[in-house]
Structures are given as structure tokens and as C-alpha cells.
Amino acid sequence: MMQANSNAGWTLVTGATGGLGGALVARLLADGRRVIATARRPELLDAHQGSGLLRTLSLDLSDPAAIADARNSVAEIVKGDRLSGLVNMAGIIVEGPLEAVPVSELRRQLDVNVIGPFALAQALLPLLKGSRGTIVNIGAISAHITIPFYGPIAASKAGLAALNDAMRLEFGPYGIKVFLIEPGAMKTGIFSTSRAARDATLAKSPELDQRYRPALAAMDRSFEKSGADDPAVVVNAVMAALAGGKVKPRMVVGKGTRALMLLSHLPDRLRDRLVKNALGLGSALKSTT
């Protein structure tokens, strides 16, 4: 049984079954921190059991009743101790041509990535006030620069960034620290999941599939070429935020993000041209018209 880092309190991590959430939970446990790991299927978290520092909860962020239940369960778990951190890691990508994206999928995107994390932070606010704790939201570089076929995820991360800034300003007076980590591409399963869902949607509209396929194939190729970073890059940034040192409240992390931030400041039409060329979409997008 691992020695608990007794001063640290409990840290709640959503999306604990995911690539980044799983890596974070493993790091926190290795550091001797107490963790409440949430997931839609918490039975998948068994690999982390055994340290004696872990409690798991079932939580679907798109379900308001589940968030209310989670608040009660968390209060029970941390009784006599404190909830010192909330890491809103869970998230999904809805991708595909806007012409084909079901509006219900856009709603799900915003529900899971924007409304869920905010609702959870609001529900846990009394506990976080009591501990003068830390909230870490996980955004994405797409909050700064939108690329074709990734409109829904970009809208969600831009929305989350705005709420994050408002939380930082409004919760700061309670002694709560609020951070936003905005990663570039990381090596997890998130893109293969979103790509499979995109292709399943398009398979129902063969005409749209045929029209957009060259552009989507060019985009997929350019993503594969540009590669992705190790989840440790995000884990390190979250750990720095939780440690409460002098770190920026908004951290953009991962390779290639510096160039993307520069692009984001360019005039719109110039940026559009450069983005399309960089993604190999110059002629492919024209062929959709």
C-alpha cells in the first residue's frame, strides 16, 4: 500500500479512462496523492486499483442528475479531509464537414466539453471554496485557430476558454486557482474515435462522402505526417498547475503549437490561405464546390 501525500487532499479527475486522464491518474497516484477518478465506465479503472489512494465514480458529464449524484458522493469521500483539485479532463471530438454534422452531435460536443465541466465545477464549488483549491480545465489549441472539419471541437474549446477565464476572475476571490491547459495533438485514441464517427456519419450520405472525401483524405494524411506528443506533456502541465507554483493561468503545450499561435494572429484571409495550404487542402477544398 502506497504512502499517502497527506497534505495534498483529494484530486478529482474526469475522463480517467482516456489517454490523458489515465496518464494523469497514474502520475498522481505515483506521487502518493488521493484521487477520485470518474468515468462513464469506472470498472475500466481497475488497473489503477491497489494503491489504496483511489476512489472511482461513475459520471456521464452530459447527464445533470449524474453531476448532482457525483457532488454528493464526492462530499462523502472527502469528509474529514478536503477536495483540493478538480481536473476537467474528459472530452470528445466531433469532426466532419459542417454540411454533414448532425446538430445533435454539435449539441453533444458542447454538452460534454463545455457545459459538463462548468456544471461540475459549479457543483463542487462549496468544497473547493473550503479548501481554496485548484480547478484545471483542459482546452485545446483549437480554441485559438479553427481548421476545416473541426468546427465543433474548436467551438467547444473556445467556449470552455471563455468560461475558464470567467471562473478564474470570479472564483479567484475565494482563493480558488483556475488554470487552462491548451494542448496540441497528443498520442491518444481521441482522433481515431472521432474519425470513425465522422466516417460512419458520412457513410449515410454517399453523395456528401464522395464530395468531401479528397479533402478529408488530404487532411488525415497531413495529421499523420505532423505527429503527436506524448501524454506526459499534458500531465506535466497539470501537475505544475496543481502544485500552485508560478505558472501561467493559460498554458499552450505541445509541439507545433508555437507556430499555430503565430498563425492565429495573422489577418483572417492570409491565415485561411496558409491553413488550407499547410493541411494540403488547397485544391481538395475547391473540388467540393
Ligand SMILES: NC(=O)c1ccc[n+]([C@@H]2O[C@H](COP(=O)([O-])OP(=O)(O)OC[C@H]3O[C@@H](n4cnc5c(N)ncnc54)[C@H](OP(=O)(O)O)[C@@H]3O)[C@@H](O)[C@H]2O)c1
Ligand atoms: N489527444 C489530443 O490530441 C488532445 C489535444 C488537445 C486537447 N485534448 C483534450 O484532452 C482531453 C482528454 O483527451 P484524450 O486525448 O485523453 O481523449 P480520450 O483518450 O478519447 O479520452 C476521453 C475521455 O473522456 C471521456 N468521456 C467522453 N464522453 C464523456 C461523457 N459524456 N461523460 C464523461 N466522460 C466522457 C471518455 O470516457 P469513455 O471511456 O466513457 O468514453 C474518456 O475517458 C479532452 O478534453 C480533449 O479535448 C486532447
